[in-house]
Amino acid sequence: MWSYIVRRIFQGLFTLLIITVLCFLLTRFSGDPLAQYATNPRMSAEDKEALRERLGLNDPLYVQYFKWLGLAVQGDLGQSFFAKQPVSEMIGTRLPNTLILMFTAEIITVSFALLLGIISAVKQYSLTDNIITTFSFIGFSVPIFFSALGLMLIFAVQFKEWGLPYLPTGAAVWDKSDPVEYIKNLILPVSALALVNTAGYSRFVRTSILEVLGQDYIRTARAKGLNGRTVLFKHALRNAALPLVTIVGLDIPFLLGGAIVTESVYSWPGMGRLFWEYAQRSDYPVVLGILLIISTAVVVLTIVTDVIYTFVDPRIKLG
Amino acid sequence: MATDIASLDTPVLGRETVGKALTPGQLIWRRFLKHRMAVAGMISFTLLMLFIILGSFYISEKEANAVDLQIRLSAPSQEHWFGTDDTGRDIFSRIIHGGQISLFVGLTAVTLSVTLGTLIGGLAGYFGGWLDTILMRFTEAMLSIPQLFLLIVLGKFIGRNIDTITLFGKTVSGSVLIVICVIGLTSWMALARIVRANVLSLKEMDYVSVSTSLGSSKLRTFFKHLIPNTMGVIIVASTLGLAGAILNEAYVSFLGLGIQSPTASWGNMLTAAQTYVQKGSWWMWVSPSTFIILTILSVNLMGDGLRDAFDPRSNRHL
Numbered sequence: 001m002w003s004y005i006v007r008r009i010f011q012g013l014f015t016l017l018i019i020t021v022l023c024f025l026l027t028r029f030s031g032d033p034l035a036q037y038a039t040n041p042r043m044s045a046e047d048k049e050a051l052r053e054r055l056g057l058n059d060p061l062y063v064q065y066f067k068w069l070g071l072a073v074q075g076d077l078g079q080s081f082f083a084k085q086p087v088s089e090m091i092g093t094r095l096p097n098t099l100i101l102m103f104t105a106e107i108i109t110v111s112f113a114l115l116l117g118i119i120s121a122v123k124q125y126s127l128t129d130n131i132i133t134t135f136s137f138i139g140f141s142v143p144i145f146f147s148a149l150g151l152m153l154i155f156a157v158q159f160k161e162w163g164l165p166y167l168p169t170g171a172a173v174w175d176k177s178d179p180v181e182y183i184k185n186l187i188l189p190v191s192a193l194a195l196v197n198t199a200g201y202s203r204f205v206r207t208s209i210l211e212v213l214g215q216d217y218i219r220t221a222r223a224k225g226l227n228g229r230t231v232l233f234k235h236a237l238r239n240a241a242l243p244l245v246t247i248v249g250l251d252i253p254f255l256l257g258g259a260i261v262t263e264s265v266y267s268w269p270g271m272g273r274l275f276w277e278y279a280q281r282s283d284y285p286v287v288l289g290i291l292l293i294i295s296t297a298v299v300v301l302t303i304v305t306d307v308i309y310t311f312v313d314p315r316i317k318l319g
Numbered sequence: 320m321a322t323d324i325a326s327l328d329t330p331v332l333g334r335e336t337v338g339k340a341l342t343p344g345q346l347i348w349r350r351f352l353k354h355r356m357a358v359a360g361m362i363s364f365t366l367l368m369l370f371i372i373l374g375s376f377y378i379s380e381k382e383a384n385a386v387d388l389q390i391r392l393s394a395p396s397q398e399h400w401f402g403t404d405d406t407g408r409d410i411f412s413r414i415i416h417g418g419q420i421s422l423f424v425g426l427t428a429v430t431l432s433v434t435l436g437t438l439i440g441g442l443a444g445y446f447g448g449w450l451d452t453i454l455m456r457f458t459e460a461m462l463s464i465p466q467l468f469l470l471i472v473l474g475k476f477i478g479r480n481i482d483t484i485t486l487f488g489k490t491v492s493g494s495v496l497i498v499i500c501v502i503g504l505t506s507w508m509a510l511a512r513i514v515r516a517n518v519l520s521l522k523e524m525d526y527v528s529v530s531t532s533l534g535s536s537k538l539r540t541f542f543k544h545l546i547p548n549t550m551g552v553i554i555v556a557s558t559l560g561l562a563g564a565i566l567n568e569a570y571v572s573f574l575g576l577g578i579q580s581p582t583a584s585w586g587n588m589l590t591a592a593q594t595y596v597q598k599g600s601w602w603m604w605v606s607p608s609t610f611i612i613l614t615i616l617s618v619n620l621m622g623d624g625l626r627d628a629f630d631p632r633s634n635r636h637l
Contacts, residue, residue: 030475257467
């Protein structure tokens with residue numbers, strides 16, 4: 001067991017090393033980070049060259065990479081060219097907002113998916129099941145921006161027009177320290193994410209419950225005279241929920257991608273929008289910092305998911 | 320005597336076995352046709368294709384890109400069935416021409432990613448050793464960066480201003496090529512893993528050792544025996560990948576980093592919609608999203624049907 005965990009950690013570190021090289025090369029050459037000075041009349045060509053020299057942009061590439069990596073390992077992600085702030089500070093203020101958005105959405109998604117999946121599996125081929133299946137199939141094909149814009153159109157724009165209580169679109173400036181305002185602004189982005197993600201998950205729950213319900217031990221449990229509810233929740237659901245752990249764990253990168261769109265539609269002050277804004281400015285320390293944090297999270301989560309899985313499912317043999 | 324032998328060749332047991340034995344392709348096609356939802360998906364996909372292809376014979380690209388500020392943001396009417404956008408361009412015409420771009424990008428990007436995925440996964444699985452280690456670590460690294468982040472970074476990396484290009488007699492923004500590369504280069508990883516797993520199990524099969532012992536080179540065995548036998552997985556993955564590619568085009572264009580105006584795509588039509596939805600122009604949002612969803616839904620349904628047809632044991636409950 002422990003040797004397995006240690007091996008996974010070393011593999012993960014190696015993967016992270018490849019990721020840093022890949023991301024460094026991609027971001028370092030995605031445009032001129034000093035482009036913002038291009039139209040500045042007070043900066044002469046010599047000044048710009050001096051600035052380049054001072055920022056180390058003229059060093060050989062591997063020197064730049066190792067300098068960055070050396071500092072990054074110590075938690076220093078460098079300075080933003082545009083905002084002239086430390087990158088870790090910028091990410092630090094945005095990260096909690098993204099995490100709140102994602103976790104709220106994920107909790108709602110998983111609860112609804114379990115509910116719908118169980119109903120659909122227990123009443124297989126009934127009208128309810130068919131309706132849920134149809135909706136989940138459509139929902140599975142819906143892009144995040146569709147639900148995000150649609151919810152905004154209905155609950156923010158139309159409700160306001162009809163004189164009903166409406167939700168903010170996030171476009172106006174709002175006080176981020178006021179909890180009531182915060183929750184009000186959180187409702188729509190969370191619903192947009194949950195609406196789309198529930199679809200795929202509920203289909204998954206349905207399939208895995210149906211698979212478990214066909215097993216011999218469920219028949220045994222029924223034959224013992226246990227009632228349907230006990231069989232479903234004590235025997236079937238426990239085993240059916242196992243694969244869900246993996247799916248949720250492995251979906252994190254996908255969810256983060258959805259967060260870029262949702263955050264940009266609702267002007268949510270999260271990390272996804274920060275990434276998008278600074279990618280457009282070719283401000284590579286910020287972009288690189290966010291990529292590093294996210295992919296580290298993904299690598300760590302993958303390992304944690306695998307390890308948890310081997311703990312909760314004793315059938316898995318470690319090779 | 321001859322007739323007797325001929326009659327032995329055509330047994331009369333059941334309808335399925337009458338006449339010549341079915342090829343695997345025919346069997347798969349039959350199973351696909353039995354999947355009602357998949358057939359529905361195929362029909363609606365065909366209709367969508369016909370609409371955007373035939374439509375361009377009636378409405379030229381010029382009309383789709385014609386700006387008329389006098390009628391900007393007008394709601395759907397007899398004149399403009401789907402309304403007009405923020406510069407007065409007819410949304411109906413842009414759906415047709417944008418659809419061509421979206422589908423073209425989807426198809427070419429999938430071709431690129433499937434080729435990459437098959438080669439990388441196949442070579443890693445077949446040759447093993449250090450090649451396998453390097454390729455699979457690289458695959459894992461790419462998989463660990465969320466795709467949309469990768470799309471944005473790679474888009475910025477490749478993206479310089481490319482001149483307009485001519486495509487099927489249309490003049491389109493060079494950003495189309497960038498988007499194709501970016502999507503193709505960021506979506507091969509899942510398939511590479513599947514192909515590798517498949518090849519790993521296939522290469523232990525007897526026919527592979529027969530092929531090598533008869534003197535086939537490793538590469539010949541790889542391309543003639545292993546790849547054709549993973550075709551099922553590859554076809555299913557490319558169908559589902561097409562849905563993903565169309566969606567990804569929509570995402571990057573929606574964020575303003577994809578296909579550049581005036582060339583329309585379903586994704587970039589929604590970029591402007593984002594601002595105007597807040598001001599109540601719902602029609603700018605409705606038609607592009609409806610077409611995206613319909614296309615993706617049809618392709619996903621077809622993919623599901625194909626998966627069941629290639630592997631009848633999978634998804635028996637659904």
